Amino acid sequence: MLLIVPVVVIAVWWVAALVANTSVITTPPAAVAQVIRMFGTRQYLNDLGATAQTVLVAFAFSVVLGAIVGFALGIAPFWMRAVGPILNGLYSIPKVTIFPLFMVFLGLGIVSRESFAFAHGFFPIAILIMGATVNVRTTDIYLKLAASLEMRPIQLVRIVLLPAVLPTFFTATRLGFGLTFLGTITAEMFASNGGIGYELVRAMESVHVDQIFAQVVLIGIYALIPNALLRWLEVWLTNRRGGSLA
Amino acid sequence: MSAVTAQRARTGIPSYLRMVPKRRAGLTAWQWSLVFLVLVCAAIEILARSGVVSHATLVPFTQMVYEAGVLLITPGFYASALFPSLFAIVVAFVVASVLGVILGYVIWRLPAVRRALDAYLTAYYALPVFALYPVLIAIWGQGTAPIATLAVIFAIVTVIMNAMNGFDGVPSIVDKLARSLDVSETVYFLRFFLPYALPSILVGLRLAFLYSLLSVLSAEFLLSTQGIGFFISTSYLRFQIGPMYGAVIIVVVIAVGVDRLLALLTRRVSWAGGTA
Numbered sequence: 001m002l003l004i005v006p007v008v009v010i011a012v013w014w015v016a017a018l019v020a021n022t023s024v025i026t027t028p029p030a031a032v033a034q035v036i037r038m039f040g041t042r043q044y045l046n047d048l049g050a051t052a053q054t055v056l057v058a059f060a061f062s063v064v065l066g067a068i069v070g071f072a073l074g075i076a077p078f079w080m081r082a083v084g085p086i087l088n089g090l091y092s093i094p095k096v097t098i099f100p101l102f103m104v105f106l107g108l109g110i111v112s113r114e115s116f117a118f119a120h121g122f123f124p125i126a127i128l129i130m131g132a133t134v135n136v137r138t139t140d141i142y143l144k145l146a147a148s149l150e151m152r153p154i155q156l157v158r159i160v161l162l163p164a165v166l167p168t169f170f171t172a173t174r175l176g177f178g179l180t181f182l183g184t185i186t187a188e189m190f191a192s193n194g195g196i197g198y199e200l201v202r203a204m205e206s207v208h209v210d211q212i213f214a215q216v217v218l219i220g221i222y223a224l225i226p227n228a229l230l231r232w233l234e235v236w237l238t239n240r241r242g243g244s245l246a
Numbered sequence: 247m248s249a250v251t252a253q254r255a256r257t258g259i260p261s262y263l264r265m266v267p268k269r270r271a272g273l274t275a276w277q278w279s280l281v282f283l284v285l286v287c288a289a290i291e292i293l294a295r296s297g298v299v300s301h302a303t304l305v306p307f308t309q310m311v312y313e314a315g316v317l318l319i320t321p322g323f324y325a326s327a328l329f330p331s332l333f334a335i336v337v338a339f340v341v342a343s344v345l346g347v348i349l350g351y352v353i354w355r356l357p358a359v360r361r362a363l364d365a366y367l368t369a370y371y372a373l374p375v376f377a378l379y380p381v382l383i384a385i386w387g388q389g390t391a392p393i394a395t396l397a398v399i400f401a402i403v404t405v406i407m408n409a410m411n412g413f414d415g416v417p418s419i420v421d422k423l424a425r426s427l428d429v430s431e432t433v434y435f436l437r438f439f440l441p442y443a444l445p446s447i448l449v450g451l452r453l454a455f456l457y458s459l460l461s462v463l464s465a466e467f468l469l470s471t472q473g474i475g476f477f478i479s480t481s482y483l484r485f486q487i488g489p490m491y492g493a494v495i496i497v498v499v500i501a502v503g504v505d506r507l508l509a510l511l512t513r514r515v516s517w518a519g520g521t522a
Contacts, residue, residue: 004362005362005363005366020385025381025384025385075262077266078266078267078270078275079275079278081275081276082275082276082278082279082282083278083279083282085279086279086282086283088505089502089505089506092456092501092502092505093497093498093501093502094456094459094460094463094464094497094501096460096463096464096467096475097463097474097475097478097493097494097497097498098494099467100478100479100481100482100487100490100494101494103482104302104303104304104482104487105303105304137262143262143263144263146260146262147259147260147262147263150260151260152260153260153261153262156260156262174372175371177372178369178371178372178373179371181372181374182371182372182374185374185377186374186464189468190467190468200377200380201468203380204379204380204383204469207380207384209381209384212380212381212384213381215377216377216378216381219373219374219377220373220374220377223369223372223373223374224369224372224373226372227369227372228369
């Protein structure tokens with residue numbers, strides 16, 4: 001069942017490649033051959049390492065900072081109402097437009113790429129967690145129960161709020177990874193310096209179609225694997241806690 | 247005494263259960279938002295004018311607005327930058343919205359198809375879809391077609407997912423009411439079904455607009471000869487950061503403006519007290 005979609009996609013791709021000119025679209029086997037060839041080169045492995053480093057650093061920062069900021073705003077509804085719209089506004093700005101600003105302030109190196117990717121992941125994570133935290137507050141029964149048990153605010157956070165926010169935290173993490181990865185590839189495509197995105201741009205400019213398709217397939221796989229891993233982590237944690245994260 | 251402190255004096259209610267204050271330091275939440283925005287603009291102004299940040303890096307806020315104004319009265323900017331981008335964005339948005347709602351409805355009506363696609367739809371936005379941009383250029387050549395197509399591909403999935411979410415949320419009683427009133431299919435869809443699904447659909451549309459904007463600008467930045475993305479890119483490369491900031495301001499205003507508009511529209515339409 002799960003394999004139907006990839007099979008259909010590959011079939012459509014193959015047919016399109018045969019119908020169109022193979023100098024425009026390569027066939028799947030040719031792309032796979034190119035993939036194997038690419039992994040043999042030192043250059044590609046270096047780029048892969050650079051991209052992986054950028055993604056992981058940016059992802060870690062955006063998850064930690066996003067969760068902290070989102071949670072802090074969620075438990076202070078007044079400040080949520082003050083700062084929330086600003087976060088939403090910043091989220092709606094396409095970061096691509098301010099990409100030159102990152103290059104202007106932080107240069108062309110890995111730090112500016114990491115910051116750019118961080119900006120992609122931070123806002124949605126913060127907004128999602130902020131929304132989830134505030135939701136618990138509006139479910140009065142939890143708070144009233146805590147008050148009747150004479151819980152201090154710290155205990156409320158530890159016993160009620162954090163477990164209630166945990167499912168959303170996982171969803172936000174998965175979303176954040178996807179966006180951070182997207183931001184990294186984007187940054188590498190624009191500020192050509194190193195990394196998978198840079199390889200893709202080089203293939204684009206030399207219209208090396210085999211390379212392009214191989215890169216696209218690989219990037220797709222790189223994006224899907226962590227997504228699946230994070231999902232399994234969530235499922236495993238849920239089962240360990242007895243079927244519910246709350 | 248304010249209501250909050252009176253409450254605290256009266257009872258032993260813990261802090262997390264007390265009323266949320268309407269004002270802090272005399273300002274409402276909305277006024278605090280304005281304060282933060284003004285502070286940021288003032289900071290940019292001061293940092294740029296004082297020379298703490300070099301003139302090749304940061305431009306005073308007032309100058310940014312001035313540059314934006316200059317660009318807006320230059321006919322060349324409209325022809326070569328603003329209109330091509332807006333055209334691509336609007337076309338992509340409309341196509342993604344209409345096609346997305348239709349496809350969402352079709353998939354929603356076919357549970358087997360939905361089950362097969364579900365895992366992939368939720369993982370879709372992990373894929374850097376615009377890595378396909380070079381392929382589209384190879385097929386269509388340079389111009390608006392590959393850009394708009396890419397934006398549609400990028401935006402359509404969120405419309406589909408949110409539309410299906412909306413259709414899920416229509417209570418079964420609506421169907422029974424319609425049947426008891428014996429209405430036609432079209433009337434049922436337009437007058438009974440759609441109003442319930444509309445808030446979620448609008449959430450999807452809002453995201454679709456943002457994603458169209460993002461795709462179009464990214465594509466123009468990367469490999470194009472016209473559009474705002476291209477303008478920002480070339481301004482940066484020519485060290486003309488004044489016009490660059492001006493164009494950035496224009497994009498920010500468009501993005502935030504349309505987003506707020508759609509958010510307001512969503513709230514107006516959320517008559518059933520739904521999420522949005």
